[in-house]
Amino acid sequence: MKDIIIGIDAGTSVIKAVAFDLRGRQLAAGSVLNHYLSGADGSACQSLDQTWADCVAAIRSLGDKLPDLAARTAAVAVTAQGDGTWLVGAGNRPVSNAWLWLDARAAPTVRDLAAGPLNRARFEATGTGLNTCQQGTQMAHMDRYAxxxxxxxxxxxHCKDWLYLCLTGEQATDPSEASFTFGNFRTRQYDDTVIEALGxxxxxxxxxxxxxxxxVTHLLSSEAAVQTGLLAGTPVSLGYVDMVMTALGAGVHTGxxxxxxSTIGSTGVHMQAKRSGDVHLNAEGTGYVIALPVPDVVTQVQTNMAATLNIDWALRLAADLMSDTGKPVEYSDLVSRIEGWVSRAKPGALIYHPYISEAGERGPFVNANARAGFVGLAAHHxxxxxxxxxxEGLGMAARDCYAAMNAEPTELRITGGAARSQALRQILASSIKAPVxxxxxxxxxxxGCAMMAAVAIGAYDTMDDCIGEWVTPLLGQAEQPDPDLARVYDQVFPAYVSARQSLPPVWDALQGDPRAPWTKATDPHDEHTEMTLDATFVSERSER
Known part of the structure; x- marks a missing residue:
């Protein structure tokens, strides 16, 4: 009996293969830790072959946990980290390591393209602001320098497209990444003006x-069947980008x-589902508009480069200081202390801008030089x-993002590893002034991607039918904002925005000369460090 759908979620930190029954009950999961190379030139690269090998290992791990997995699998679906550039050449072989969404080398090209005469027309079509994460800007940078x-x-x-190619032999992408990078979110097709604007x-x-x-599905190839242990001919569905797959599974569109x-993982993703005609495109030209696998429904999105990475930094700082006393302390050992520390501190006493990423910030503004910092420190802190x-900076950043979308959520569904923190949930609810x-x-x-496969193979007639059984019943009880805390954040938020609007000259001065463009004379493997994103707060690959 074919009663299982396998959803593959290939993230920046972990690659997971998860088995669901046809009614959405999770049965088992297999996972493999992901790795990438980070360089002093702002590069962040990942091996295509290793990514496929890790995906195979995750599927094999799942097979070890579920008897007769191959015979029971009705379909496979795949999603993965978004943006980035995964180049494939002759014989479907990688041309080079992938440039990830974390890669910052395209910053000078982004600045040039953003000042171009066609950039507003490009934004009106895609609904998406330019940043260093995107395949379009990375390819434009390569076109100039390599x-x-x-x-x-x-x-x-993109990453999921590469895995789909490995699974089926088909070169393809999905409407979500295609339209926000090179196309029009209304038609979900490529757009000549957008491609021209990118040069x-x-x-x-x-x-x-x-x-x-x-x-549309394609069949699992014989070669992939041998490697994964699944049956050749199994239908494979190409999911949309991970951001909207996670949001779909977490309840962004339930009526x-x-x-x-909001997904609070390594990065922060804030979105609201809308009809394409109801999208609000801001004057600054920032954010994303990303299609959902529902006719004429898109998500308007603002994304922070770093969310729980800021908490990681703070806990690592504490662990390093504590370890210097002679008793080694692991940063993960301090996670259990977060609630207690937060409860002892006065709300709104300091402002923190959570721009800890080396790539700067992309939502609700784009600035590769943006950096984190505290405002208001005094001797008693x-x-x-x-x-x-x-x-609280994560709460302020989320509020800043929703304001840029002209959105005032009536209810906030949250996902990501940090959603386990009661303190963070209360701060988010009170910052947004909406129940979570x-x-x-x-x-x-x-x-989210397994739901797409469920519709593709006819287990459900429509995605809305599938949502009604896979998503809505799993939403937890609403946690209300604290009125007193909300009043504090109403006072803090204008200062938060005013400070970040005033800081760009400071960030520019600290950065010095703009990062030199990466050229073919620079070996992209020099001075690289193998990196993993810590999984302390990561319960799913929503963090990108």
Whole structure:
């Protein structure tokens, strides 16, 4: 009996293979820790072959936990970290390591493109502001400084597209990443003006076909079947980008008017589902508009480069200081102390801007030089005050993002590892001034793409039918904002925004000369450090 759908979620920190029954009950999961290379030039790269090998290992691990997995699998679906550039050449072989969404090398090209005459038209079509994460800007940067990479390529893919190619032999991408990078969110197709605005008209042949995984599947190849242990001919569905797959699994679109969804993982993703005609495009030209696998429904999105990475930094700082006393302390050992530290600190005493990422910030503004910092430190402040400010900074950043979308959520569904923190949930609810609900779904990203496969194979007639059974019943009880805390944050928020609007000259001065463009004379493997994103707060691959 074919009663299992496997959802693959290939994240920056972990690659997971998760088994669900046809009614959405999670049965088992297998996972493999992911790795990437980080360089002093701002690069962040990942091996395509290793990513596929890790995906195979995750599927094999799942097979060890579920008897007769191959015979029971009705379909496979795949999603993965978004943005980035995964170049594939002759024989479907990698041209180079992938440039990840974390890669900051395209910063000078982003500045040039943003000042171009077609940039507003590009934004009106895609609904998406330019940043260093995106495939379009990365390819434009390569075209300027390393054209041989594109010359050797037959197709430019994203992470999930690469895994789909490995699974099926088909070169394809999905409507979500295609439209927010190179297309129009209204038509979900490529757009000539957008491609021209990026200076890539002569590279258009590198863009793959667009397929919707709720309608089109391809069959698991014989080669992939041997490697994964699954049966050749099993239908494979190409999911949408991980951000919306996670949001779909967590409840961004359930029919509740005004509901929104925030993912608080390594990065922060804040979104609200809307009809395409109701999208509010801000004057600053920032954010994303990303299609959902529902007709004419998109998500308007603002994303922070760093969310729990800020908490990681604070706890690592504490662990390092404590370890220097002679008794080694692991940063993960301090996670259990967060609630106590936060409860001892006065709300709103400090302002913290959570721009800890080396790549700067992309939501609700784009600035590669943006950096984190405290405002208001005094001699009486201690570590609990600073830690509380860090977490409150995530709440302020979320509020800043929703304001840029002209959105006032009536209810906030939250997911990501940090959703386990009661202190963070209360701070978020009070910052946004809306009740929060946490989905009981353990692996929302894998569930989102598995839902697409469920519709594709006919287990459900529509995605809304599937949502009604896979998502809505798993939403937890609403946790109300604290009125007193909300009043404090109403006073703090204008100062938070005013400070971050005043800081760009300071950030620029600290950064010094703009980072030199990466060129072919720079070996992208020099001075690289192998990195993993810590999984302390990561219960799912929603963090990107």
């Amino acid at each position: 054209p041989e990479l594109l010359d050797q390529s037959q197709v430019a893919l 890539l008209s002569h590279r258009r042949h590198l863009l793959p076909q667009i397929i919707d995984g709720t309608q 509740t008017v005004g509901a929104a969804c 201690r570590f609990p005050d600073m830690l509380r400010a860090v977490i 609900r946490v989905s009981q779904r353990e692996e929302a990203g894998a569930a």
